[in-house]
Amino acid sequence: MPRQAAFHPHLILDAASRLAARDGPAAATIARIAGELGAPTGSIYHRFASRDVLLGEVWLGAAEAFQRDFGAVLAGDPPREAALAAAAFVPARVRRRADEARLRLLHRREDFLGGAWPGELAARARALQRAAVAGLHEACQRLCGRADAEALRVLRFAVVDAPLAAVLPHLHAREAPPPVVDALVRASAEAALAMLTGPQSRRRAQRR
Amino acid sequence: MPRQAAFHPHLILDAASRLAARDGPAAATIARIAGELGAPTGSIYHRFASRDVLLGEVWLGAAEAFQRDFGAVLAGDPPREAALAAAAFVPARVRRRADEARLRLLHRREDFLGGAWPGELAARARALQRAAVAGLHEACQRLCGRADAEALRVLRFAVVDAPLAAVLPHLHAREAPPPVVDALVRASAEAALAMLTGPQSRRRAQRR
DNA sequence: ACTGTTCTAGAATACTTATTCTATTTTGAG
DNA sequence: CTCAAAATAGAATAAGTATTCTAGAACAGT
Numbered sequence: 001m002p003r004q005a006a007f008h009p010h011l012i013l014d015a016a017s018r019l020a021a022r023d024g025p026a027a028a029t030i031a032r033i034a035g036e037l038g039a040p041t042g043s044i045y046h047r048f049a050s051r052d053v054l055l056g057e058v059w060l061g062a063a064e065a066f067q068r069d070f071g072a073v074l075a076g077d078p079p080r081e082a083a084l085a086a087a088a089f090v091p092a093r094v095r096r097r098a099d100e101a102r103l104r105l106l107h108r109r110e111d112f113l114g115g116a117w118p119g120e121l122a123a124r125a126r127a128l129q130r131a132a133v134a135g136l137h138e139a140c141q142r143l144c145g146r147a148d149a150e151a152l153r154v155l156r157f158a159v160v161d162a163p164l165a166a167v168l169p170h171l172h173a174r175e176a177p178p179p180v181v182d183a184l185v186r187a188s189a190e191a192a193l194a195m196l197t198g199p200q201s202r203r204r205a206q207r208r
Numbered sequence: 209m210p211r212q213a214a215f216h217p218h219l220i221l222d223a224a225s226r227l228a229a230r231d232g233p234a235a236a237t238i239a240r241i242a243g244e245l246g247a248p249t250g251s252i253y254h255r256f257a258s259r260d261v262l263l264g265e266v267w268l269g270a271a272e273a274f275q276r277d278f279g280a281v282l283a284g285d286p287p288r289e290a291a292l293a294a295a296a297f298v299p300a301r302v303r304r305r306a307d308e309a310r311l312r313l314l315h316r317r318e319d320f321l322g323g324a325w326p327g328e329l330a331a332r333a334r335a336l337q338r339a340a341v342a343g344l345h346e347a348c349q350r351l352c353g354r355a356d357a358e359a360l361r362v363l364r365f366a367v368v369d370a371p372l373a374a375v376l377p378h379l380h381a382r383e384a385p386p387p388v389v390d391a392l393v394r395a396s397a398e399a400a401l402a403m404l405t406g407p408q409s410r411r412r413a414q415r416r
Numbered sequence: 417a418c419t420g421t422t423c424t425a426g427a428a429t430a431c432t433t434a435t436t437c438t439a440t441t442t443t444g445a446g
Numbered sequence: 447c448t449c450a451a452a453a454t455a456g457a458a459t460a461a462g463t464a465t466t467c468t469a470g471a472a473c474a475g476t
Contacts, residue, residue, distance in 0.1 A: 007423090040427095165365065195392070
């Protein structure tokens with residue numbers, strides 16, 4: 001019965017992603033997204049209840065894809081090598097999927113949404129957040145036998161914050177991270193992990 | 209002759225800074241800045257040619273203040289200790305001047321200005337950028353005898369990017385960086401600096 | 417061919433924004 | 447006391463925004 005769709009939700013999400021990755025989320029206005037597709041603005045609202053839902057979906061999609069793969073690496077064995085691999089995963093991912101990385105790493109949720117998550121997305125966002133915390137918690141426990149706030153902070157620095165910092169200037173410059181970035185990521189991750197496993201494990205080994 | 213000023217430029221800059229630090233630069237609209245002061249919007253334009261000039265001044269002011277002190281630390285002697293001190297300077301500064309740090313570290317120039325620097329500020333912005341590059345260049349040269357792109361990248365990571373990464377989650381959470389952050393900053397800075405001075409200087413020493 | 421459903425089309429609305437304009441007030445020197 | 451400069455005051459303007467609304471077009475099953 002229905003008429004054939006000319007503007008699949010998928011096309012709209014693509015256009016919004018492209019605009020947000022290139023010029024930032026604020027540039028992804030309804031008018032511009034529609035313009036990118038040659039569509040009237042009304043057609044966007046036929047598919048998405050609001051701009052917040054649309055942009056939220058864009059951000060959540062990128063974040064979920066990134067975190068799924070990142071989490072898989074971090075959950076590997078043995079835990080120390082898994083953590084180093086997770087850190088190394090960040091620049092590799094940025095090289096292979098620059099747009100996704102720009103969305104996920106250059107902007108925060110607030111830049112996309114302003115306010116809170118719209119109803120339908122709130123659950124997914126919470127699940128994502130929980131999965132990230134749980135993944136880090138488990139890796140921390142396996143790595144050093146504890147998962148207090150301080151240990152979590154150190155591990156997060158090693159596998160998330162420092163790799164992000166190494167990659168960030170190149171995201172801003174819209175260029176692929178050079179090879180030296182991988183060396184920086186590895187060196188800083190090892191240094192941070194040594195704070196968790198280094199002296200203590202040595203001491204523990206000596207005691208035995 | 210003239211009438212007494214009720215809204216000094218200084219007061220306007222303060223109000224804009226406060227708003228931008230608290231809710232982000234996008235929240236610092238002319239209407240809100242005026243509201244914060246109990247002033248009509250026209251009075252803002254009596255002092256500042258445009259919103260871009262006003263917000264540009266806010267950002268440049270914070271950036272110049274931060275960089276002046278940071279640069280002084282980085283220029284100290286001996287170069288290796290100066291670099292470590294510069295890295296340690298970042299979390300210390302964030303603790304002491306949270307608002308300035310939020311402006312400078314949480315947002316980029318583009319979030320404040322959108323377009324290019326307005327005329328009067330362009331020269332100051334260029335000078336600031338040049339000073340930052342020169343300071344890093346000189347420190348790099350003193351530290352390891354070279355200042356090619358790779359060495360500069362490593363030094364920048366050690367003293368700027370990694371400390372920023374360590375501090376960033378706490379800026380987002382609007383809390384003071386905990387002590388473990390200082391340890392992370394030191395460890396990652398040492399690890400990065402070792403890539404510049406470690407193996408090579410040992411080799412050089414062995415050759416003599 | 418008809419018909420109801422789903423879509424496109426794009427004008428219309430309501431709101432927020434930066435900016436400009438036209439008074440009006442204050443102030444101190446002559 | 448007067449007057450011109452420099453300030454406040456706040457309404458008016460012009461864009462740009464998300465969102466809604468009404469009309470028409472396409473299409474599969476009958």
